[in-house]
Amino acid sequence: MALIAFTNKGIYCKQGDFYIDPWRPVDKAVITHGHADHAKWGNKSYLCHTLTKPILETRYGLYDNVQTLAYNEQIDINGVKLSLFPAGHVIGSAQIRLEYKGEIAVVSGDYKTEFDGISTAFEAVKCHTFVSESTFGLPIYTWQPQQTIFDNMDSWIADNHAKNKTSVLVAYSLGKAQRLIKNLNVNCEIFVHQTIANLNEAFANVGVDLPTTTKITAEIKKDELQKGVVIVPPALSDSKWVKSLISPAIGICSGWMAVRAGRRWRSADAGFALSDHADWPGLLEAIKATEAEKVMVTHGSTAVFSRYLNEIGIYAEEVKTQYGDEEAEEKVEEKQL
Amino acid sequence: MKRFSQLIQELELSNKTNDKIGALVSYFSEADERDKPFVIAMFTGKRPKRPVTTTLVKQWAIELSGIPEWLFTESYHSVGDLSETIALVLPPSQEDIEKPLHQWIAELAELNVKSDEEKKAYILQSWNSLATRERFIFNKLISGNFRIGVSNKMLVNAIAKQSQQDANKIMHSIMGKWQPNEITYEELTSGAHVNTDNSWPYPFCLAYALDTEAENLGEVKAWQAEWKWDGIRGQIVKRNGELFIWSRGEELVTDQFPELHFLKDELPDGVVLDGEILAVRDGNVLSFSTLQQRLNRKTINKSQLEDAPIGFFAYDVLEYQAKDIRTTILAERRKILEQLITQLATNGVVVLSPVIAFRTWAELADIREKARELNSEGIMLKQMNSIFHAGRKRGDWWKWKINPYTVDTVMIYAQKGSGRRANFYTDYTFAVRDGDKLITIAKAYSGLTDKEIKEVNSFVNKNAIEKFGPVRTVKPELVFEIAFEGIAESKRHKAGLALRFPRIARWRKDKKVDEINTLDDLRALIPVVE
Numbered sequence: 001m002a003l004i005a006f007t008n009k010g011i012y013c014k015q016g017d018f019y020i021d022p023w024r025p026v027d028k029a030v031i032t033h034g035h036a037d038h039a040k041w042g043n044k045s046y047l048c049h050t051l052t053k054p055i056l057e058t059r060y061g062l063y064d065n066v067q068t069l070a071y072n073e074q075i076d077i078n079g080v081k082l083s084l085f086p087a088g089h090v091i092g093s094a095q096i097r098l099e100y101k102g103e104i105a106v107v108s109g110d111y112k113t114e115f116d117g118i119s120t121a122f123e124a125v126k127c128h129t130f131v132s133e134s135t136f137g138l139p140i141y142t143w144q145p146q147q148t149i150f151d152n153m154d155s156w157i158a159d160n161h162a163k164n165k166t167s168v169l170v171a172y173s174l175g176k177a178q179r180l181i182k183n184l185n186v187n188c189e190i191f192v193h194q195t196i197a198n199l200n201e202a203f204a205n206v207g208v209d210l211p212t213t214t215k216i217t218a219e220i221k222k223d224e225l226q227k228g229v230v231i232v233p234p235a236l237s238d239s240k241w242v243k244s245l246i247s248p249a250i251g252i253c254s255g256w257m258a259v260r261a262g263r264r265w266r267s268a269d270a271g272f273a274l275s276d277h278a279d280w281p282g283l284l285e286a287i288k289a290t291e292a293e294k295v296m297v298t299h300g301s302t303a304v305f306s307r308y309l310n311e312i313g314i315y316a317e318e319v320k321t322q323y324g325d326e327e328a329e330e331k332v333e334e335k336q337l
Numbered sequence: 338m339k340r341f342s343q344l345i346q347e348l349e350l351s352n353k354t355n356d357k358i359g360a361l362v363s364y365f366s367e368a369d370e371r372d373k374p375f376v377i378a379m380f381t382g383k384r385p386k387r388p389v390t391t392t393l394v395k396q397w398a399i400e401l402s403g404i405p406e407w408l409f410t411e412s413y414h415s416v417g418d419l420s421e422t423i424a425l426v427l428p429p430s431q432e433d434i435e436k437p438l439h440q441w442i443a444e445l446a447e448l449n450v451k452s453d454e455e456k457k458a459y460i461l462q463s464w465n466s467l468a469t470r471e472r473f474i475f476n477k478l479i480s481g482n483f484r485i486g487v488s489n490k491m492l493v494n495a496i497a498k499q500s501q502q503d504a505n506k507i508m509h510s511i512m513g514k515w516q517p518n519e520i521t522y523e524e525l526t527s528g529a530h531v532n533t534d535n536s537w538p539y540p541f542c543l544a545y546a547l548d549t550e551a552e553n554l555g556e557v558k559a560w561q562a563e564w565k566w567d568g569i570r571g572q573i574v575k576r577n578g579e580l581f582i583w584s585r586g587e588e589l590v591t592d593q594f595p596e597l598h599f600l601k602d603e604l605p606d607g608v609v610l611d612g613e614i615l616a617v618r619d620g621n622v623l624s625f626s627t628l629q630q631r632l633n634r635k636t637i638n639k640s641q642l643e644d645a646p647i648g649f650f651a652y653d654v655l656e657y658q659a660k661d662i663r664t665t666i667l668a669e670r671r672k673i674l675e676q677l678i679t680q681l682a683t684n685g686v687v688v689l690s691p692v693i694a695f696r697t698w699a700e701l702a703d704i705r706e707k708a709r710e711l712n713s714e715g716i717m718l719k720q721m722n723s724i725f726h727a728g729r730k731r732g733d734w735w736k737w738k739i740n741p742y743t744v745d746t747v748m749i750y751a752q753k754g755s756g757r758r759a760n761f762y763t764d765y766t767f768a769v770r771d772g773d774k775l776i777t778i779a780k781a782y783s784g785l786t787d788k789e790i791k792e793v794n795s796f797v798n799k800n801a802i803e804k805f806g807p808v809r810t811v812k813p814e815l816v817f818e819i820a821f822e823g824i825a826e827s828k829r830h831k832a833g834l835a836l837r838f839p840r841i842a843r844w845r846k847d848k849k850v851d852e853i854n855t856l857d858d859l860r861a862l863i864p865v866v867e
Contacts, residue, residue, distance in 0.1 A: 138408075138411065138412050138415055139402065139404050139408060139409075139412055139425075139426045140412045140415065140416055140422060140425035140426055141425075142425075142429070256760060258425070259415070259416055259421070259425070259760070260349060260416075260418065260421055260473075261416065261417050261418075261754075261760055262760055263349065263350065268350065269350060269351070270350065271350075301411075301415075303804065304408065304411045307407075308405075308408055311405065322799070324798070
């Protein structure tokens, strides 16, 4: 009998009687990472990585019913050995390894193979069944090294300063924002939206070391913001507040920016193809390293990617899930500013 | 080529006209002199001969990237642009070589006489020496098809600003005949070549939609009313014994309409007419769908000539006795036009577009209601003392169209867009009810806001039932009101009818799928007489 099944509530492990990243409320949920399409509110109990807990606390006010594990730590649930391995996607993101009577399945959630300087680096885990995302599962997506992208971002910011423009970087509040804060190399203050500041604070409390940032408040003058860098979540990129800044130049940080259509669609001033998902070579490399007999392809280019895997001799199936809408988490009210 | 690549990037990133013009002005101030005429040629659709076929370029890209052809095709559907797809799937380049744009273009032109092996060697070597962005530009140079959201008007305004010349003059100049390797930017902007050219048309004068009550336009006597015909706006140029027919898309379409060639003998030299190319039989205008049978054909056979005979309804005269009379007032121009058309020996093909007599605005409003019976879209109002403006200008001319038809439909297919919208499901197919079945009646891709598109996109992702290549069959649930300008019987469409210019009027979130219109509702709208 298979170790995991895709049900209408989420990925279910019958032997252990728990769900992984369920999209409907269940009794026992194991969570890969804190993005809203994977970590939903309303489950009776949660199991996640130590660094995902502060996210659930900040976002959902969950304190009592969250059990945590460190990477490589193993527990037993009804005879199923469960352990977490770094997925490299965002802080606290984990691949969930299940082992039962010698059969191993790994649910990877979202992952990227390049080390981003802040999320624990991705580790390939050998298994029989591997559940993989396919967000960027097309050969048109090959990321530039992170350093190249940050160099471009730094010089874009310097150029904006020279032209008296306000640099506004658009990034998810969980993951991308911290990655920017950690890797930007600018001699100025970094201002962050409240949703980002809240998470940063939660991370600081559990010992994650991030460079200092300033929370945006109504008291901060527009010319101070102009001299610094502003980071906001995607929901605010077209907001009146951003438009009210001194000559705002908007830079969107997303893998979709690798394609011209993606850049123009968002009507930004700059697009930086910086992604927290694996690119095409990354997906292939990760999957090959698992040596899995069966790959289950979820959210993204599922059909295309699974067909390609089959053609190169890796048995793969396409699976329908409700993941992939990371932006759902980012419904931020403008009045929060 | 890096400077050109930068220009393209700047043009792509902004959707503000002023930013784009600014980017063009600084390009034309800084770029290599020899590059400039080529850029103007590219942006105005003057294409050099394609040195290599798309099929070959695609084949070599697939070969070099080591991916199967179907995967390349899927990638293309996601990117929405072949040149860009190729640039993205190729392995990273080994070198970074900088050559000026005109040199790349010259090298590509030389390929024309080379063997396929030599072509392949050159293109593969070039790909390997260019970064992704420049590779994309290089691929665009091969295809010659450089559509980058720069209209002729925008380009002209930028060049006019940069060279401090009159915009109309620049428009004439770049619309005329010239070769980018034989002319300098300086010559082009000063219009050195156009006097010897017989073909150049004038920029069309365009009207805005009337956005107020007709009563507010004042005295009826000050206005000339004409039918607004639904055909191809055209200009007929007769100079020094030569005849040219231009379409509004600034294309020369002379060969497509042999019915009009008699004008070469009958129209005096130094005359330019503005009017509408229409399908006309016995003096009556036929539907646009009839005219469509005659458009964009390389050759025309006898039955097409019989089924869809062409006529020209003349609106205006822009040049008379070899003089530009666009600043002569309309009332005077109309007199000249009437005289020109009545002097033609051949009758019934090129006719005066009639002026509608009316005494009050209310009377004209009643007349306007009959527009559909005449296969007209409504009424054009032109100020009697107006000049023939270059381009769109408010105030002197108005189009007063009849309200479009509307129908409530349900979305049943969705497809990803191309270009700016390549990552979103933006092209939808709509159906109405036919008994207990749904039958498709229109495809449309405009009329929604970016926010609504995202919402529909997310619906499609969650409710896709089947896929056929890039197309998704979706649960029939979302109801849209479709507006359209006309309806005609059609054997080519499953529903047996075709809508003219369908577009999304609004998303009817308040309606359910059982409230949509039926095929019979639509059939009732088909005019009895074609």
